[in-house]
Amino acid sequence: RVMATIKLMGALETGRKSGEEQGWISSEQLKTELGI
Numbered sequence: 001r002v003m004a005t006i007k008l009m010g011a012l013e014t015g016r017k018s019g020e021e022q023g024w025i026s027s028e029q030l031k032t033e034l035g036i
Contacts, residue, residue, distance in 0.1 A: 008034070 011034050 011030075015030055015033070
């Protein structure tokens with residue numbers, strides 16, 4: 001569970017950075033990257 005949280009935080013940080021650099025990422029793309 002801790003690892004899942006760490007992975008989620010990393011994914012959120014990555015998403016935030018890419019959002020700043022490339023424009024906003026869609027929720028569908030985010031779900032795909034997170035494997036939801």
